[in-house]
Amino acid sequence: MSFAAVDVIRAKRDKGVLSDEQIDWVVAAYTRGEVADEQMSALAMAILLNGMTPGEIARWTAAMIASGERLDLSKVGRPTVDKHSTGGVGDKITLPLTPLVAACGAAVPQLSGRGLGHTGGTLDKLEAIRGFGTRLSNEEFTEQLRSIGAAICAAGDGLAPADRKLYALRDVTGTVEAIPLIASSIMSKKIAEGTSALILDVKFGSGAFMREVADARELARTMVELGKAHGVTTVALLTDMEVPLGRAVGHSVEVEESLEVLAGGGPQDVVTLTLALAREMLDAVGLDADPQDAIASGRAMDSWRALVRAQGGDPDAPLPVANEVETITAAADGFVSGLDAYAVGVAAWRLGAGRARKEDPVSTSAGIILHRKPGEPVHAGDVIMELRAEDAAKLPAALEVARGAVTLAEAPPAKRPLILDRIS
Numbered sequence: 001m002s003f004a005a006v007d008v009i010r011a012k013r014d015k016g017v018l019s020d021e022q023i024d025w026v027v028a029a030y031t032r033g034e035v036a037d038e039q040m041s042a043l044a045m046a047i048l049l050n051g052m053t054p055g056e057i058a059r060w061t062a063a064m065i066a067s068g069e070r071l072d073l074s075k076v077g078r079p080t081v082d083k084h085s086t087g088g089v090g091d092k093i094t095l096p097l098t099p100l101v102a103a104c105g106a107a108v109p110q111l112s113g114r115g116l117g118h119t120g121g122t123l124d125k126l127e128a129i130r131g132f133g134t135r136l137s138n139e140e141f142t143e144q145l146r147s148i149g150a151a152i153c154a155a156g157d158g159l160a161p162a163d164r165k166l167y168a169l170r171d172v173t174g175t176v177e178a179i180p181l182i183a184s185s186i187m188s189k190k191i192a193e194g195t196s197a198l199i200l201d202v203k204f205g206s207g208a209f210m211r212e213v214a215d216a217r218e219l220a221r222t223m224v225e226l227g228k229a230h231g232v233t234t235v236a237l238l239t240d241m242e243v244p245l246g247r248a249v250g251h252s253v254e255v256e257e258s259l260e261v262l263a264g265g266g267p268q269d270v271v272t273l274t275l276a277l278a279r280e281m282l283d284a285v286g287l288d289a290d291p292q293d294a295i296a297s298g299r300a301m302d303s304w305r306a307l308v309r310a311q312g313g314d315p316d317a318p319l320p321v322a323n324e325v326e327t328i329t330a331a332a333d334g335f336v337s338g339l340d341a342y343a344v345g346v347a348a349w350r351l352g353a354g355r356a357r358k359e360d361p362v363s364t365s366a367g368i369i370l371h372r373k374p375g376e377p378v379h380a381g382d383v384i385m386e387l388r389a390e391d392a393a394k395l396p397a398a399l400e401v402a403r404g405a406v407t408l409a410e411a412p413p414a415k416r417p418l419i420l421d422r423i424s
């Protein structure tokens with residue numbers, strides 16, 4: 001069935017409900033290049049302003065999946081379970097979590113992305129490891145899941161091509177922040193990837209996509225429903241991203257912190273979230289293993305080393321270190337009362353860890369070490385933050401925004417829960 005694109009746009013502009021046929025047609029015709037970018041951007045804006053019903057979101061997601069291939073992971077020989085985070089600052093959880101869950105008997109098919117804006121991307125972090133390759137063919141991906149139970153790589157071109165095209169368009173037309181479009185974008189890729197279960201880490205707060213808890217909750221509910229409708233066991237945790245996760249923000253520094261977690265140490269918040277997500281993932285596929293045991297016994301670290309080697313990396317190679325360092329110190333005695341995740345993310349970006357356009361290179365060694373986090377005491381002169389760059393010229397602009405990230409007070413702030421809710 002064929003439609004005029006302008007009629008589909010008008011229907012959504014006038015707050016109508018699109019029919020299944022209209023949705024199937026517009027997504028397929030846009031992917032083929034028969035609906036123009038300006039028409040799809042008008043439709044995306046109408047969706048952002050007027051929303052979609054649950055039925056429309058489900059159909060839109062199905063149409064995006066149908067625009068490409070769907071991987072078959074049934075030959076992997078272990079239950080498959082993935083995790084997706086909506087992104088944040090210092091969010092390196094995929095790095096310790098993937099080998100940890102693999103060490104507990106599951107297969108973790110992680111198709112990951114790169115950072116854009118103030119948030120970091122898993123693939124950029126992994127590329128701090130000498131030799132690590134992030135492009136696998138579908139056959140290599142499936143074989144690695146079968147042999148070692150873990151793979152972290154970029155999504156192939158055949159997976160949800162409608163999303164790749166639409167996401168790039170939304171990025172430049174102010175239409176990224178539409179919950180129906182975010183939910184269908186994330187879930188179409190995860191469902192097409194072929195995982196049997198999915199745990200979502202939906203973040204809220206200054207460093208997250210969704211600043212408000214209510215928006216994050218609606219996004220989480222929408223994605224959980226989409227997963228279930230497609231036969232994927234899906235659970236979401238709502239987690240705090242007002243403050244960066246852990247003490248490291250950047251690529252090589254986050255790999256280093258992930259290794260600390262796999263070795264049984266690491267910052268408390270990173271450990272807590274890694275274990276909570278691991279338990280959810282194992283529960284979702286009915287595996288009765290204790291992730292804490294997998295860390296204590298060294299099996300999780302062995303699994304990490306196997307993953308790095310399988311993708312061409314050298315787990316023993318030293319990580320790159322940036323030589324240009326500046327610090328931010330406390331002006332008075334007291335407590336750190338706030339550490340704004342967005343500002344820390346922007347500072348890391350200015351140090352060279354982020355990119356302005358998708359094709360830009362990143363500095364793998366640039367980053368920030370957080371010596372103090374909210375609730376911790378400081379004395380005048382103590383280092384709160386350490387900024388590292390390859391290029392000294394990048395330090396002043398990063399310092400300016402990083403200074404604004406920190407607030408001090410005479411008393412410690414109220415504790416914020418890291419995991420606010422679970423939605424299933």
Ligand code: URA
Binds near residue numbers: 167176181182185
């Ligand atoms: N991540 C995605 O993959 N898609 C979105 O729309 C937003 C975040």
